[in-house]
Amino acid sequence: xxxxxxxxxxxxxxxxxxxxxxxxxxxxxxxxxxxxxxxxxxxxxxxxxxxxxxxxxxxxxxxxxxxxxxxxxxxxxxxxxxxxxxxxxxxxxxxxxxxxxxxxxxxxxxxxxxxxxxxxxxxxxxxxxxxxxxxxxxxxxxxxxxxxxxxxxxxxxxxxxxxxxxxxxxxxxxxxxxxxxxxxxxxxxxxxxxxxxxxxxxxxxxxxxxxxxxxxxxxxxxxxxxxxxxxxxxxxxxxxxxxxxxxxxxxxxxxxxxxxxxxxxxxxxxxxxxxxxxxxxxxxxxxxxxxxxxxxxxxxxxxxxxxxxxxxxxxxxxxxxxxxxxxxxxxxxxxxxxxxxxxxxxxxxxxxxxxxxxxxxxxxxxxx
Amino acid sequence: xxxxxxxxxxxxxxxxxxxxxxxxxxxxxxxxxxxxxxxxxxxxxxxxxxxxxxxxxxxxxxxxxxxxxxxxxxxxxxxxxxxxxxxxxxxxxxxxxxxxxxxxxxxxxxxxxxxxxxxxxxxxxxxxxxxxxxxxxxxxxxxxxxxxxxxxxxxxxxxxxxxxxxxxxxxxxxxxxxxxxxxxxxxxxxxxxxxxxxxxxxxxxxxxxxxxxxxx
Numbered sequence: 124x125x126x127x128x129x130x131x132x133x134x135x136x137x138x139x140x141x142x143x144x145x146x147x148x149x150x151x152x153x154x155x156x157x158x159x160x161x162x163x164x165x166x167x168x169x170x171x172x173x174x175x176x177x178x179x180x181x182x183x184x185x186x187x188x189x190x191x192x193x194x195x196x197x198x199x200x201x202x203x204x205x206x207x208x209x210x211x212x213x214x215x216x217x218x219x220x221x222x223x224x225x226x227x228x229x230x231x232x233x234x235x236x237x238x239x240x241x242x243x244x245x246x247x248x249x250x251x252x253x254x255x256x257x258x259x260x261x262x263x264x265x266x267x268x269x270x271x272x273x274x275x276x277x278x279x280x281x282x283x284x285x286x287x288x289x290x291x292x293x294x295x296x297x298x299x300x301x302x303x304x305x306x307x308x309x310x311x312x313x314x315x316x317x318x319x320x321x322x323x324x325x326x327x328x329x330x331x332x333x334x335x336x337x338x339x340x341x342x343x344x345x346x347x348x349x350x351x352x353x354x355x356x357x358x359x360x361x362x363x364x365x366x367x368x369x370x371x372x373x374x375x376x377x378x379x380x381x382x383x384x385x386x387x388x389x390x391x392x393x394x395x396x397x398x399x400x401x402x403x404x405x406x407x408x409x410x411x412x413x414x415x416x417x418x419x420x421x422x423x424x425x426x427x428x429x430x431x432x433x434x435x436x437x438x439x440x441x442x443x444x445x446x447x448x449x450x451x452x453x454x455x456x457x458x459x460x461x462x463x464x465x466x467x468x469x470x471x472x473x474x475x476x477x478x479x480x481x482x483x484x485x486x487x488x489x490x491x
Numbered sequence: 492x493x494x495x496x497x498x499x500x501x502x503x504x505x506x507x508x509x510x511x512x513x514x515x516x517x518x519x520x521x522x523x524x525x526x527x528x529x530x531x532x533x534x535x536x537x538x539x540x541x542x543x544x545x546x547x548x549x550x551x552x553x554x555x556x557x558x559x560x561x562x563x564x565x566x567x568x569x570x571x572x573x574x575x576x577x578x579x580x581x582x583x584x585x586x587x588x589x590x591x592x593x594x595x596x597x598x599x600x601x602x603x604x605x606x607x608x609x610x611x612x613x614x615x616x617x618x619x620x621x622x623x624x625x626x627x628x629x630x631x632x633x634x635x636x637x638x639x640x641x642x643x644x645x646x647x648x649x650x651x652x653x654x655x656x657x658x659x660x661x662x663x664x665x666x667x668x669x670x671x672x673x674x675x676x677x678x679x680x681x682x683x684x685x686x687x688x689x690x691x692x693x694x695x696x697x698x699x700x701x702x703x704x705x706x707x
Contacts, residue, residue, distance in 0.1 A: 480550070481521070482501040491515070491566075491571070
């Protein structure tokens with residue numbers, strides 16, 4: 124599990140350090156305070172271990188051939204038009220490296236560096252050498268980039284190097300970082316991609332029953348089953364109801380986002396899940412039932428969650444479920460000053476509840 | 492911000508803060524009950540006490556000192572800009588000194604480090620907790636022969652000074668008198684003579700003045 128995060132020269136954050144991360148860490152704060160940047164920083168760091176992410180909804184751009192998938196997503200996710208890579212650098216100062224430092228719960232700390240002319244970030248070794256990695260089914264490989272375009276070769280990495288950087292359990296840590304999922308509301312627009320990626324596994328273990336229950340309990344859809352129906356010469360996923368069916372595509376955005384979240388949680392294990400504003404499109408009932416399910420999955424599947432939110436309802440829901448499930452939760456109120464320095468105030472469920480009892484809204488902590 | 496920001500009811504403070512352009516608090520006053528908070532607000536208005544950048548809230552009538560300590564810890568942990576927290580605690584059935592000692596012990600039991608301590612008078616105390624000054628007022632008028640003493644004692648004192656007809660012996664607490672009289676607190680204070688207010692609320696005014704001094 125990650126315990127601390129340092130960010131240098133990334134997006135709007137010139138410098139920032141967040142200590143005391145928990146299994147569930149929630150970031151709150153005004154707009155432009157750096158919440159999404161923190162999620163993106165974790166995603167960027169993960170690109171040093173696995174540059175590919177088949178989940179990310181990449182729109183084909185001029186950057187697609189130049190950078191790895193995760194970097195392209197970071198460049199384009201905020202700007203579908205006029206995206207530019209320099210926007211990743213604080214003050215567009217591409218001469219300085221972006222540096223993300225991560226600390227695990229065993230105290231092992233390492234940094235990933237991203238330079239403007241690189242396809243992916245690298246892990247900084249003690250000897251100041253650069254280590255570009257890629258994890259495959261066969262193991263962890265070191266990538267050697269050629270000087271020409273995107274030509275690269277991969278060679279099996281010497282385990283002693285990873286041991287030096289990450290410790291004995293490096294394999295676990297590399298998987299933990301590389302399998303990261305970045306879930307934002309954009310994913311609901313790419314539902315088919317999520318469905319294609321996960322459906323086989325979901326059906327194989329009959330996890331579809333979990334999804335049916337979630338639709339029924341959270342969204343009052345009288346769902347009996349999920350199945351495929353031939354439509355327009357192809358097959359589409361539909362929800363079976365007692366007298367009819369409805370295409371998943373035709374469900375409300377809140378239900379679809381909940382299904383996306385559930386599919387990702389059901390198929391990930393021992394990794395990080397980054398949730399950006401998961402309250403989007405959600406009625407409090409659907410939000411509560413979705414998070415009740417997700418937080419149980421997070422415990423069972425050892426997922427470390429990083430959540431940004433503007434919703435006091437979501438904070439209350441998380442706080443309530445965390446108390447029931449005895450789950451460790453940290454809340455950070457973020458502020459970013461005009462010099463790009465990130466300031467954070469950390470508190471837990473007990474403090475949140477105390478503030479609630481005093482009618483002090485945690486989202487307004489900037490006043491005090 | 493020139494007037495006290497009252498956090499309760501939540502809906503009002505939400506709109507006020509959400510719509511404000513430049514709002515920040517240097518002080519929060521923590522009262523036991525909603526009436527105490529209301530009285531403080533009216534007192535400030537009547538006497539022209541300008542507690543700029545101050546918020547006020549209440550513990551919903553809860554008298555447990557451990558609970559109040561929990562609130563203070565939460566406030567001190569999450570705040571960056573607060574300089575002072577004012578705490579208004581009813582004397583209850585104890586003496587003010589004993590009540591203050593118990594409150595201090597409740598803080599210490601929660602591992603709060605108190606670096607300085609001053610006794611301002613027999614009912615007002617000042618504690619330094621980290622970067623925050625804690626101004627503590629143990630409320631109640633001990634000249635009354637009530638079963639327990641509270642902030643409401645001051646209101647009863649004011650009624651007597653304002654020549655309201657009250658048969659005090661019939662009642663065991665000031666709260667019972669106020670309920671019985673069905674008094675509009677706002678009218679009582681606003682129609683009262685200032686000198687009577689100064690007499691009835693002398694200890695509270697010392698508390699508010701200490702908070703004001705710490706604003707500078």
